[in-house]
Amino acid sequence: MVTDIACIGAGYVGVPTCSVIAKHCPDITVTALDIDEERIKNWNAGIMPFYEPGLKELITECKGKNLFFSTDIRAGIQKAELILICVNTPTREYGLGKGGGSDMRYIESAARSIASAAESNKIIIEKSTVPLGTADHILHILKANSKPNIEFIILSNPEFLSEGTAIHNLEKPDRVLIGGPQTPGGLEAIGKLYNIYKHWVPEDRIIGMNAFSSELSKLATNAFLAQRVSSINSISAICENSGADVIEVLLGIGTDSRIGTKYLMPSIGFGGSCFKKDILNLAYICYSLNLTEVAEYWLQVLKMNEYQCKRFASSIIERMFSSVAGKSIGILGFTFKKGTSDTRESASIYISSYLLADHALLHIYDPRAEEERILSDIRKESELADELVSVYTDPYLALKNCHAIALCTEWDEFKSLDYKRIFETMRKPAFVFDGRNILDHKNLEEIGYQVYAIGKNL
Numbered sequence: 039m040v041t042d043i044a045c046i047g048a049g050y051v052g053v054p055t056c057s058v059i060a061k062h063c064p065d066i067t068v069t070a071l072d073i074d075e076e077r078i079k080n081w082n083a084g085i086m087p088f089y090e091p092g093l094k095e096l097i098t099e100c101k102g103k104n105l106f107f108s109t110d111i112r113a114g115i116q117k118a119e120l121i122l123i124c125v126n127t128p129t130r131e132y133g134l135g136k137g138g139g140s141d142m143r144y145i146e147s148a149a150r151s152i153a154s155a156a157e158s159n160k161i162i163i164e165k166s167t168v169p170l171g172t173a174d175h176i177l178h179i180l181k182a183n184s185k186p187n188i189e190f191i192i193l194s195n196p197e198f199l200s201e202g203t204a205i206h207n208l209e210k211p212d213r214v215l216i217g218g219p220q221t222p223g224g225l226e227a228i229g230k231l232y233n234i235y236k237h238w239v240p241e242d243r244i245i246g247m248n249a250f251s252s253e254l255s256k257l258a259t260n261a262f263l264a265q266r267v268s269s270i271n272s273i274s275a276i277c278e279n280s281g282a283d284v285i286e287v288l289l290g291i292g293t294d295s296r297i298g299t300k301y302l303m304p305s306i307g308f309g310g311s312c313f314k315k316d317i318l319n320l321a322y323i324c325y326s327l328n329l330t331e332v333a334e335y336w337l338q339v340l341k342m343n344e345y346q347c348k349r350f351a352s353s354i355i356e357r358m359f360s361s362v363a364g365k366s367i368g369i370l371g372f373t374f375k376k377g378t379s380d381t382r383e384s385a386s387i388y389i390s391s392y393l394l395a396d397h398a399l400l401h402i403y404d405p406r407a408e409e410e411r412i413l414s415d416i417r418k419e420s421e422l423a424d425e426l427v428s429v430y431t432d433p434y435l436a437l438k439n440c441h442a443i444a445l446c447t448e449w450d451e452f453k454s455l456d457y458k459r460i461f462e463t464m465r466k467p468a469f470v471f472d473g474r475n476i477l478d479h480k481n482l483e484e485i486g487y488q489v490y491a492i493g494k495n496l
């Protein structure tokens with residue numbers, strides 16, 4: 039039985055995963071390891087480096103009992119029998135594969151740390167999202183660098199959690215994939231990982247396969263989910279230019295039991311650290327397999343996403359008499375979705391930069407995103423960030439004297455703001471651009487707002 043697990047990478051995936059294992063397996067010691075000293079210091083001090091509902095409580099329950107955080111990667115590796123790799127795999131920003139392939143240097147450095155520290159056999163669990171064949175690469179690095187007579191088994195066990203619902207997703211996964219070699223050693227390792235999950239996951243939800251299939255399943259799942267969002271967003275454009283209403287059409291499509299309603303909520307475009315990166319990676323893999331048409335098929339999902347985001351920003355400018363120069367626009371929501379403080383690849387960043395290009399003044403309010411993060415995200419896209427952007431901690435102050443409201447994230451609190459009170463403090467005509475379709479448009483029109491919403495012919 040496994041009694042000690044280490045996890046390399048104490049981020050959005052590593053820490054929720056370690057916490058859920060620690061909760062359900064009190065006999066296993068779990069140590070989250072990271073090279074980022076500040077991050078580990080914060081986890082140890084009970085300061086959450088990011089917001090994830092339920093995570094703080096779970097850490098409080100397990101920390102110091104069977105859940106630990108450390109920068110001593112060597113010691114963590116040495117005592118663990120099973121090692122999770124949860125490091126980041128961003129899109130490459132330089133050299134071969136720039137803008138498409140995954141930057142594998144963090145995976146490789148994790149593998150090299152394991153090779154140099156290991157003094158006994160290890161089972162390595164690849165949880166990061168990786169290109170096909172990574173399990174083989176990790177094994178190659180380990181074999182070439184480790185002490186003799188140490189055996190390594192690499193298993194692919196991709197993570198499917200979504201930010202904002204990470205703990206729920208980990209506790210009640212739709213499925214757990216375990217990809218690995220069907221050799222006696224491989225099957226024994228698969229059995230050990232299977233026994234850990236069995237503490238809280240029904241057996242029929244744990245699916246075995248080869249590592250290539252498991253690695254591809256992860257990339258393909260994200261591509262399918264993103265494709266659904268782009269599909270409904272493409273339909274939303276038709277709705278705005280006809281008499282159709284996208285929410286009615288969603289019902290019309292989604293009630294077909296073969297299709298379903300999930301991931302069909304029209305929006306200003308999907309964001310987050312995964313969808314774009316993983317589709318780029320999938321397309322890069324296709325190109326490297328000479329499957330150009332397949333690559334282009336998936337890249338169209340990203341093109342549609344960029345189009346949707348730009349279309350929303352253009353609608354704002356066009357409806358505000360074709361110029362927003364010198365006009366104040368209140369941006370409600372900056373995170374890529376509700377329930378998280380994460381702003382990575384948020385559509386709000388790109389919408390802000392399009393509006394800044396037209397010299398709008400932006401008043402941004404988000405209940406969770408930090409001011410410095412908001413400004414640094416916009417600075418990467420626009421040199422006008424410091425001159426034209428103000429970040430507020432109160433939505434009413436943010437919207438005071440604004441010419442328009444652009445709702446970008448579907449935070450629940452935006453539904454219950456006092457829009458009558460806000461209207462009175464705004465310049466007229468006062469516009470509302472609902473990028474998430476969460477507001478009561480009829481009521482807003484009655485108050486006096488000029489309303490535009492994604493997928494509605496208002």
Ligand SMILES: NC(=O)c1ccc[n+]([C@@H]2O[C@H](COP(=O)([O-])OP(=O)(O)OC[C@H]3O[C@@H](n4cnc5c(N)ncnc54)[C@H](O)[C@@H]3O)[C@@H](O)[C@H]2O)c1
Nearest residue numbers: 047049050051072073074125126127144147148166167197
């Ligand atoms: N964020 C998500 O919702 C999510 C969900 C499923 C899968 N994934 C995938 O999981 C992986 C991790 O994503 P994340 O969002 O948790 O990333 P993250 O950036 O939040 O965390 C990664 C951590 O790894 C650390 N790290 C990097 N190299 C290291 C090394 N050699 N040794 C020790 N620590 C190291 C970094 O300092 C960082 O703290 C990615 O492949 C991602 O695609 C992410």
Ligand SMILES: O=c1ccn([C@@H]2O[C@H](COP(=O)(O)OP(=O)(O)O[C@H]3O[C@H](CO)[C@@H](O)[C@H](O)[C@H]3O)[C@@H](O)[C@H]2O)c(=O)[nH]1
Nearest residue numbers: 197198199200201267301302303305308309310312374375
């Ligand atoms: O109907 C929908 C559903 C989602 N979105 C947007 O799509 C993006 C991604 O949302 P979501 O999938 O909830 O968040 P992530 O945390 O990025 O999770 C995705 O990416 C993770 C990283 O790989 C995977 O583990 C998860 O399974 C996968 O859902 C967000 O901007 C959402 O607003 C929509 O616009 N409409």
